[in-house]
Amino acid sequence: MIFDRKTQPIVLGALGLFFASSGNARAQSLDESINEVIGAITTPFVKFIFSPLPGTDIPWIVLWLVVAATVFTFYFGFIQVRAFRHSIDLVKGDYSRPEDAGEVSHFQALATALSGTVGLGNIAGVAVAVSIGGPGATFWMIVAGLMGMASKFTECTLGVKYRNEYPDGSVSGGPMYYLSKGLAEKGLRLPGRVMAVLFSVFCVMGALGGGNMFQANQAHAQIVNISGGADSFLYDKGWITGLVMASLVFLVIVGGIRSIARFTEKIVPFMAVLYVGAALVVLAIFYDKIPWALGQIFAGAFTGLGIAGGIVGALIQGFRRAAFSNEAGVGSASIAHAAVRTNEPITEGFVSLLEPFIDTVVICTMTALVIVITGVLQFDPQTGLYVWNSEAGRVATEGGLTGVALTSAAFGKGVSWFPYVLAVAATLFAFSTIISWSYYGMKAWTYLFGEGRRRELTFNTIFCVFVVIGAAMNLGAVIDFADAAIFAMALVNIAGLYILMPVVKKEMKSYLDRLKSGEIRKTRGNDAGGADARSGLRA
Amino acid sequence: MAQEVFVVAYDGTDWNVVDFAVNRAMKEDARLLIVHVLEWSPYSFLTIEELVERHKTRQQELARANETILKPILENARQAGATADGEVRYGHVVDLICSEAKEQNATMIFVGRSSSHSTRMFGSAA
Numbered sequence: 001m002i003f004d005r006k007t008q009p010i011v012l013g014a015l016g017l018f019f020a021s022s023g024n025a026r027a028q029s030l031d032e033s034i035n036e037v038i039g040a041i042t043t044p045f046v047k048f049i050f051s052p053l054p055g056t057d058i059p060w061i062v063l064w065l066v067v068a069a070t071v072f073t074f075y076f077g078f079i080q081v082r083a084f085r086h087s088i089d090l091v092k093g094d095y096s097r098p099e100d101a102g103e104v105s106h107f108q109a110l111a112t113a114l115s116g117t118v119g120l121g122n123i124a125g126v127a128v129a130v131s132i133g134g135p136g137a138t139f140w141m142i143v144a145g146l147m148g149m150a151s152k153f154t155e156c157t158l159g160v161k162y163r164n165e166y167p168d169g170s171v172s173g174g175p176m177y178y179l180s181k182g183l184a185e186k187g188l189r190l191p192g193r194v195m196a197v198l199f200s201v202f203c204v205m206g207a208l209g210g211g212n213m214f215q216a217n218q219a220h221a222q223i224v225n226i227s228g229g230a231d232s233f234l235y236d237k238g239w240i241t242g243l244v245m246a247s248l249v250f251l252v253i254v255g256g257i258r259s260i261a262r263f264t265e266k267i268v269p270f271m272a273v274l275y276v277g278a279a280l281v282v283l284a285i286f287y288d289k290i291p292w293a294l295g296q297i298f299a300g301a302f303t304g305l306g307i308a309g310g311i312v313g314a315l316i317q318g319f320r321r322a323a324f325s326n327e328a329g330v331g332s333a334s335i336a337h338a339a340v341r342t343n344e345p346i347t348e349g350f351v352s353l354l355e356p357f358i359d360t361v362v363i364c365t366m367t368a369l370v371i372v373i374t375g376v377l378q379f380d381p382q383t384g385l386y387v388w389n390s391e392a393g394r395v396a397t398e399g400g401l402t403g404v405a406l407t408s409a410a411f412g413k414g415v416s417w418f419p420y421v422l423a424v425a426a427t428l429f430a431f432s433t434i435i436s437w438s439y440y441g442m443k444a445w446t447y448l449f450g451e452g453r454r455r456e457l458t459f460n461t462i463f464c465v466f467v468v469i470g471a472a473m474n475l476g477a478v479i480d481f482a483d484a485a486i487f488a489m490a491l492v493n494i495a496g497l498y499i500l501m502p503v504v505k506k507e508m509k510s511y512l513d514r515l516k517s518g519e520i521r522k523t524r525g526n527d528a529g530g531a532d533a534r535s536g537l538r539a
Numbered sequence: 540m541a542q543e544v545f546v547v548a549y550d551g552t553d554w555n556v557v558d559f560a561v562n563r564a565m566k567e568d569a570r571l572l573i574v575h576v577l578e579w580s581p582y583s584f585l586t587i588e589e590l591v592e593r594h595k596t597r598q599q600e601l602a603r604a605n606e607t608i609l610k611p612i613l614e615n616a617r618q619a620g621a622t623a624d625g626e627v628r629y630g631h632v633v634d635l636i637c638s639e640a641k642e643q644n645a646t647m648i649f650v651g652r653s654s655s656h657s658t659r660m661f662g663s664a665a
Binding site: 093096101102103104105107108109111112115116168169170171172258261262265266269336338339341435436439 | 577579581582583584585586587588589590591592593594595597598600601628629630
């Protein structure tokens with residue numbers, strides 16, 4: 001336990017102060033008051049995280065992620081390419097031990113981690129990226145997704161290797177544990193402890209920002225979008241959507257109504273398949289424009305095609321949205337992957353590298369292609385450049401839309417009723433991501449303050465309040481804070497990954513040698529359906 | 540000649556099938572293997588809390604199945620004079636019963652039904 005329980009009322013006091021401030025501003029709508037108060041609190045933190053490298057326009061944090069993904073890719077010899085096939089075999093259960101049936105399988109760990117990762121970043125975040133960074137941002141997003149596979153591989157291997165296993169059989173893993181235990185092994189006990197604490201603090205902020213406020217914000221935006229836009233009853237009343245979502249979240253994480261979470265877990269994968277399917281339908285409708293759109297993406301990646309910042313602007317947006325969406329290097333997913341039952345931590349690393357591929361290279365790319373191909377970004381055929389709206393700081397879009405509304409408009413051009421499906425998908429994606437992040441945040445919170453029902457309740461209550469705040473704030477302020485909080489986690493996590501990457505390399509080499517020699521073999525075919533465990537009573 | 544093995548698929552409710560199998564086994568001097576299958580698919584979806592608690596839950600499920608399902612039926616079969624062993628397994632019931640029978644070189648498989656309304660020949664366990 002890092003802080004005693006006396007410090008917790010400070011957090012609650014800050015929330016009370018916020019509500020008192022919003023009460024003073026009665027002339028403003030509640031949404032505006034929330035926006036003003038929370039925006040003022042988060043601005044210094046956001047400015048620090050996104051400050052550019054001296055003499056450049058490149059935020060240092062984006063470079064931090066890019067360099068890390070590149071280093072891991074080379075250090076592990078392009079493991080994302082070499083182990084791609086083996087990763088799929090592991091997920092299929094080809095290497096599962098029969099005696100482990102009934103334990104968490106690789107597929108289950110991947111599916112649960114993905115439901116926390118596939119969120120509104122894939123729908124709304126991508127729209128923000130291409131509207132600010134132009135179509136070229138898509139190219140850099142894909143590159144970031146491919147490179148990020150190596151970051152995810154590293155952190156998830158460590159998540160399993162250094163997890164805590166308790167006598168009752170439950171497990172706790174994630175960066176907090178590998179930073180403290182892993183660095184202690186290297187003789188860096190104190191720095192490891194400090195980094196684990198810092199990570200936990202940022203993880204709590206990330207859970208409140210990217211894993212909560214952004215999701216609630218964009219789910220509300222899409223509900224308003226399909227219910228009449230500016231004429232909708234809910235327009236400017238994000239707090240109502242927020243209250244409904246917060247109540248449902250509260251029922252699950254505090255009330256223990258797991259059936260809601262279970263329903264979401266089961267339906268989200270189908271919604272993801274439906275989403276990709278719908279994107280393919282739209283692409284089929286506009287099939288004649290596919291070569292043009294691909295051309296725009298490549299040209300935009302290396303020229304900018306009229307966006308502010310040119311190639312650098314496209315690159316920053318691509319990398320920023322990819323990192324936000326697939327969370328590679330952020331460390332969050334290793335908390336979920338740590339639950340898998342395996343004697344070979346590296347296998348979970350292999351499985352986890354599929355996550356950025358599915359999330360970014362497949363789903364995000366689909367969103368970006370639909371936006372580019374349907375022409376919702378305004379393009380000037382005479383100059384061959386996109387029309388820049390300097391006031392909004394992005395490419396001019398149809399109806400001035402951005403975020404989820406832009407994606408919705410693009411899908412609506414292909415299939416008129418699809419925005420309604422998108423609203424359901426967006427709400428479910430948002431909900432499952434919020435539930436997953438409530439768990440990540442709570443684990444970080446209890447790492448800081450200690451285990452205990454009351455401490456968990458404190459965090460969960462704060463978390464639910466932030467659902468309402470997120471739904472009420474405007475997109476710009478939310479997106480900046482969400483990104484900043486997520487990237488702050490990566491700041492500490494990646495520093496730890498650099499120190500611990502030789503541990504992963506050793507594990508990787510040992511495993512691949514045994515795989516090559518035939519010591520590790522496929523088990524499927526030795527039993528029925530690959531799922532088999534026995535506990536017997538013999539005479 | 541090796542002792543014959545009869546595999547019994549027991550879902551925890553159908554004592555009749557076990558009684559029938561015990562009678563047959565005693566007549567043929569066969570060994571009974573009573574198998575209780577906990578339905579499980581490695582491709583099902585779990586919430587994050589279910590994920591981290593899965594190992595603990597599995598231990599509890601196995602202990603409960605051994606204690607409340609398998610142990611009483613085995614005691615019953617042994618008291619009746621049969622040679623009987625039991626197993627609790629995770630997976631798909633049909634596949635596992637078939638694979639168990641192959642593995643044991645079983646000469647018979649007994650399956651019961653859990654409902655008297657069922658019109659299917661092999662009932663729920665089939």
